[in-house]
Amino acid sequence: MPRPFATAIVAMSLDGKIATRDRDDTAFSSRADRRFLNEKRAQSDALVVGAGTVRAGDPPMRVSPRSLLKGRPEPLRAVVSRLCLLSPDLKVFGAGTKTLVFTCEDASPGARKALAGVADVRVSPGSVVRASEVLEALGKLGAKRVLIEGGGELIWAFLEEDLLDEIHVTLCPVAIGGQSAPTPAGGAGFDAATLKRAKLLDSRREGDELFLHYSFRR
Numbered sequence: 001m002p003r004p005f006a007t008a009i010v011a012m013s014l015d016g017k018i019a020t021r022d023r024d025d026t027a028f029s030s031r032a033d034r035r036f037l038n039e040k041r042a043q044s045d046a047l048v049v050g051a052g053t054v055r056a057g058d059p060p061m062r063v064s065p066r067s068l069l070k071g072r073p074e075p076l077r078a079v080v081s082r083l084c085l086l087s088p089d090l091k092v093f094g095a096g097t098k099t100l101v102f103t104c105e106d107a108s109p110g111a112r113k114a115l116a117g118v119a120d121v122r123v124s125p126g127s128v129v130r131a132s133e134v135l136e137a138l139g140k141l142g143a144k145r146v147l148i149e150g151g152g153e154l155i156w157a158f159l160e161e162d163l164l165d166e167i168h169v170t171l172c173p174v175a176i177g178g179q180s181a182p183t184p185a186g187g188a189g190f191d192a193a194t195l196k197r198a199k200l201l202d203s204r205r206e207g208d209e210l211f212l213h214y215s216f217r218r
């Protein structure tokens with residue numbers, strides 16, 4: 001079975017940040033950008049997000065408005081969390097099919113059990129969830145197109161295994177600053193010899209924002 005096609009999507013400030021130093025990402029992208037995100041969600045079979053993003057903004061991870069789905073089912077939702085310390089009351093566990101939680105053996109049995117009622121919890125061996133495991137599991141559930149909604153640590157997991165096929169970056173006309181403000185990719189990072197090159201597929205201007213679409217398959 002071929003693995004699902006993986007697309008990441010982020011809104012980024014002019015200085016390369018995806019949220020403020022206090023991890024707020026609500027203030028800088030536009031209505032057009034939010035619409036674009038929802039269009040991409042509607043074209044996907046599964047949405048994947050890191051636990052830091054879920055804790056920061058409590059996103060429901062639903063397509064809005066629902067008319068964008070054009071009769072298609074809502075995409076599956078998946079959260080990746082090493083420690084599984086997530087409240088079952090988070091919106092991502094609300095209405096709809098059971099959200100998947102990808103966690104690992106580092107998560108305590110109690111933390112996993114706390115989510116068992118609201119989520120389909122999958123436990124990986126070791127202390128990290130590999131992007132390949134996420135894609136394989138989603139592929140087995142029938143997903144062909146997977147949208148990686150960030151944040152930086154999750155996107156890094158896909159880059160590290162060379163499993164990110166493309167990325168949409170909305171360049172927003174704002175500077176954020178802050179050494180600790182998150183960027184599109186965290187993790188250990190590449191060095192000069194191994195950095196990941198991409199090819200520009202499309203660019204579009206709307207107002208003062210640039211919508212950039214890059215492929216990592218050159």
Ligand SMILES: NC(=O)c1ccc[n+]([C@@H]2O[C@H](COP(=O)([O-])OP(=O)(O)OC[C@H]3O[C@@H](n4cnc5c(N)ncnc54)[C@H](OP(=O)(O)O)[C@@H]3O)[C@@H](O)[C@H]2O)c1
Nearest residue numbers: 010011019023050051052053082083129150151152153154
């Ligand atoms: N502007 C945008 O488009 C955009 C998009 C997304 C997010 N954001 C912002 O980015 C910030 C969050 O970014 P972040 O750097 O914290 O990244 P993140 O990937 O959202 O969250 C990091 C957490 O996710 C879990 N995680 C991620 N990858 C994992 C892996 N391979 N294995 C196991 N666990 C993994 C861990 O969870 P545990 O801690 O639970 O163990 C980790 O601590 C928020 O401020 C959010 O608002 C902005």
